[in-house]
Amino acid sequence: MSERRLGRGGTTPWGAVVLVALVAAGALAWFLPRTFGGDEACAAGVVxxxxxxxxxxxxxxxFDGELDEVTRRIREENERVERSGAASVSIAYVESMTRGADGASAGGRADDRDPTVVRQALEGAYLAQRAHNRLDADDPRADEGPSPKVRLLLANTGAGGAHYERVVRDLEGRARGDDHLVAVTGLGQSVESTVATVRRLRRAGIPMVGATVAADELARKDPDFFRVSQPTAQQAAIAARELAGRQREDPGYRVDLVKDIKAGDTYNKALRDGFEAAAAERGVRLATDDGYSFESGSSSTANALTYIADQVCRARQELDAVYFAARGRALRQFVQALADQPGCDLAVVSGSSALGLYFDSPDLERWGAQGLRIRYTAYAHPRAGDPAALADFAERYCADFRPGTRRDACAAGDGPLQSGQAIMGHDAMLALVRAVEFATGPDGDDPVDAGAVRQMLLQLGTTKEVRGLSGPIGFDAYGNPKDKPMAYVELQWRSGFRYVHKAELWP
Known part of the structure; x- marks a missing residue:
């Protein structure tokens, strides 16, 4: 082997030189992305x-251990579509699916999307995809399945949606490429990154159906953003109507407002502004002129909520209910503070984000014994939708994700369908796969692209009917749900959380 002299006193084999060069190149490849902002691949399409x-x-x-099983099933269904040789299009489920490097769910941003919530929504979306594709050889309807088939893509925007721009660029490319991306669903929470994501996808001409996103500013006339979830102001108006009814029945029924004034959180702002406007319109009499304000997300939030709890409970002989205009994580802190007030038996009413109270909350059972009532306007509940459709869905859901569990156990008071997240994930995906099906035309052979899917979404609730699990799926002129009530749900503690359906409330 040839050698090269390396200065005074010796030589080094060329093999060693090559080895050193390779090690240096590898180190440089690791160092440069971290120093100058490059990307390190986690998998194909994922950095x-x-x-x-x-x-x-x-x-x-x-993207998360909690999502392993549903991700595996989605992968298998996508592979079945590819093996079938049938024409196909793609729909992306866009969501914050990771909790950040420090394990926090939002990296300092507003986020009460527990991984369990994300998993349940994806499970529902998968079941809608699978039912549409009908690729089972033992299914007598297998040959009747509509064409094209649907591939479901998972798009993680990162903790709190921090990396939405990278994901949107990828989706824009997939809409132009061989993936034939025709729509997006999911979209998670009403935070600034979600609003920005919707604006970018709108400019790209990609239609969207939100599953549980409530931001009012996402709606616009002649929509390309649709949703199966009621917007925040509508939720607040529904709650205001309920409280106004209580005051009509009992003129002495006293209500006040507790509100989060954190800047940049579209959900909180819309909830408090919507409630204040609806309360004035409906004639809800508030006990104080301005209510009680706090700012979530800081080290002093818990202390502020403790002082507020002390005040509203001091007046417990006069105050019967408070409307809590804030997210579920802050609601949890407030409920903990109320539970420390002896004899405080308030009714606490809030919006759909109250769901965040259910997770990581084993220390909340104290409030159940003292009479605190936690109620919220929910997007869906098994007792509030289509009974026949829900029964069939519960059977499929249990078979796939809770094997060995009876169907009624899946829909019981503490079952996995009670949160409504699987139902909403299913219905958002159902709206899109129906739009794909309708877009093929009467003969089933018209080409399907993003524009055609949007055209068919505009027909839902007018010329086309779709029965969802949460109720009829149709959209008004702004893309919001049409002729659809919300479930009014009470959280109860009976050796665990239970979601008790109280009523259906209409806008």
């Missing part, structure tokens, strides 16, 4: 940014 893996996958990569 590591800010300590978390974000991007778009067909199910070959799972």
């Amino acid at each position: 590591r940014l800010g300590g978390e893996c974000v991007g778009v996958t067909d199910g070959a990569y799972s």
Whole structure:
């Protein structure tokens, strides 16, 4: 082997030189992305940014251990579509699916989307995809399945949606490429990154159906953003109507407002503004002129809520209910503070984000014994939708994700369908797969693209009827749900959380 002299006193084999060069190149490849902002691949279509893996996958990569099973099933369904040889289009489920490098669910941003919530919504979306594709050989309807089939992509925007721009760029490319991306669903929470995501996708001409996103500013006339979830102001108006009814029945029924004034949180702002406007319109008499204000997300939030709890409970002989205009994580802190007030038996009413109270909350059972009532306007509940459709869905859901569990157990008071997240994930996906089906035309052979899907979404609730699990799926001129009530749900503690349906409330 040839050698090269390396200065005074010796030689080094060329093999060693090559080895050193390779090691140096590898180190440089590791160092440069971290120093100058490059990307480290986690998997095909997925890169590591800010300590978390974000991007778009067909199910070959799972963004969180909680999502492993549903991700695996989505991957299998996508592979079945590919093996079938049938024409196909793609729909992306866009959501914050990771909790950040430090394990926090939002990296300092507003976020009460527990991984369990995300998993349940994806489970519902998968079941809608699978029912549409009908690829089972033992299914007598297998040959009747509409064409094209649907591939479901998972698009993780990162903790709090921090990396939405990277994901949107990827989706824009997939809409122009071989993936034939025709629509987006999911979209998670009403935070600024979600609003920005919708604006970018709107400019790209990609229609969207939100599953549980409530921001009022997302709606516009002649929509390309639709949703199966009621907007925030509508939720607040529904609650105001309920409280006004209580005051009509009992003129001595006293209500006040507790509100989060944190800047930049579209959900909180719309909830408090919507409630104040609806309360004035409905004639709800508030006990104080301005209510009680706090700012979530700081180290002093818990202390502020403790002082507020002390005040509203001091007046417990006069105050019967408070409307809590804030997210579920803050509601949890407030309920903890109320539970420390002896004899405080208030009714606390809030919006759909109260769901965040259910997770990581084993220390909340104290409030159940002292008479605190936690009620909220929910997007869906098994007792508030289509009974026949829900029974069939519960059977499929249990079979796939709770094997060995009876169907009624899945829909019982503490069952996995009670949160409504699987129902909403299903209905948002159902709206899109129906739009794909309708877009093929009477003969079933018209081409399907993003524009055609939007055209058919505009027909839902007018010329086309779709029965969802949560009720009829149709959209008004602004893309909001049409002729659809909300479930009014009470959280109860009976050796665990139970979601008790109280009523259906209409806008």
